[in-house]
Amino acid sequence: EAGVAQSPRYKIIEKRQSVAFWCNPISGHATLYWYQQILGQGPKLLIQFQNNGVVDDSQLPKDRFSAERLKGVDSTLKIQPAKLEDSAVYLCASSPVQGRSQPQHFGDGTRLSIL
Amino acid sequence: KQEVTQIPAALSVPEGENLVLNCSFTDSAIYNLQWFRQDPGKGLTSLLLIQSSQREQTSGRLNASLDKSSGRSTLYIAASQPGDSATYLCAVRAYSGNTPLVFGKGTRLSVIA
Numbered sequence: 001e002a003g004v005a006q007s008p009r010y011k012i013i014e015k016r017q018s019v020a021f022w023c024n025p026i027s028g029h030a031t032l033y034w035y036q037q038i039l040g041q042g043p044k045l046l047i048q049f050q051n052n053g054v055v056d057d058s059q060l061p062k063d064r065f066s067a068e069r070l071k072g073v074d075s076t077l078k079i080q081p082a083k084l085e086d087s088a089v090y091l092c093a094s095s096p097v098q099g100r101s102q103p104q105h106f107g108d109g110t111r112l113s114i115l
Numbered sequence: 116k117q118e119v120t121q122i123p124a125a126l127s128v129p130e131g132e133n134l135v136l137n138c139s140f141t142d143s144a145i146y147n148l149q150w151f152r153q154d155p156g157k158g159l160t161s162l163l164l165i166q167s168s169q170r171e172q173t174s175g176r177l178n179a180s181l182d183k184s185s186g187r188s189t190l191y192i193a194a195s196q197p198g199d200s201a202t203y204l205c206a207v208r209a210y211s212g213n214t215p216l217v218f219g220k221g222t223r224l225s226v227i228a
Contacts, residue, residue: 004158033215040220041218041220042119042204042206042217042218042219042220042221043159043204043216043218044218045215045216048215056215059215091158091159093158093159103149103161103164104159104161104216105161106158106159106160107158108156108157108158109157109158111156
């Protein structure tokens with residue numbers, strides 16, 4: 001079974017620029033998550049999708065962050081404009097169905113550095 | 116607001132030792148608790164998931180316990196190996212609603228050969 005795929009692995013941009021990350025979940029997984037992990041911290045949920053609908057985006061800074069999951073498969077997360085405090089690893093995870101007992105499978109993340 | 120604390124932040128042990136990692140949470144009304152492993156530059160791998168009705172879960176050399184009433188969980192690693200070196204993260208999910216996992220900051224483990 002192929003795992004969660006994310007790209008790019010690394011991205012370096014200057015503040016106020018825009019950036020986009022891509023995630024391809026495990027085939028058949030209906031639920032998709034985007035997390036932000038700042039160095040030395042645990043991951044923090046940004047947004048959760050169930051198929052192509054948003055379940056929870058309460059911690060997404062909507063003035064600069066946006067995410068979509070067209071057709072309920074791949075997802076993109078965008079930051080525009082980027083700030084210095086956005087430097088972090090952005091992790092994508094997926095699970096078979098929505099449910100609190102379902103394990104989440106994580107990708108290797110995109111490491112974003114803001115100059 | 117749920118807060119998860121992991122102690123110690125870092126731990127270094129010689130190969131072969133048994134060790135315990137600690138996790139505490141402020142709100143005991145949890146649905147389940149998970150332990151994850153994170154290798155440098157990698158995502159998270161789920162190790163053990165304990166439902167709120169359970170006391171412990173075991174997988175190979177790993178044993179996780181849960182004391183919901185006191186807001187504590189421990190991850191026991193038997194006969195540690197250099198390959199166990201990684202960051203171990205604890206996360207809890209609240210009982211009510213569709214709430215996200217709340218993570219601790221992790222314990223960075225080094226097993227010295």
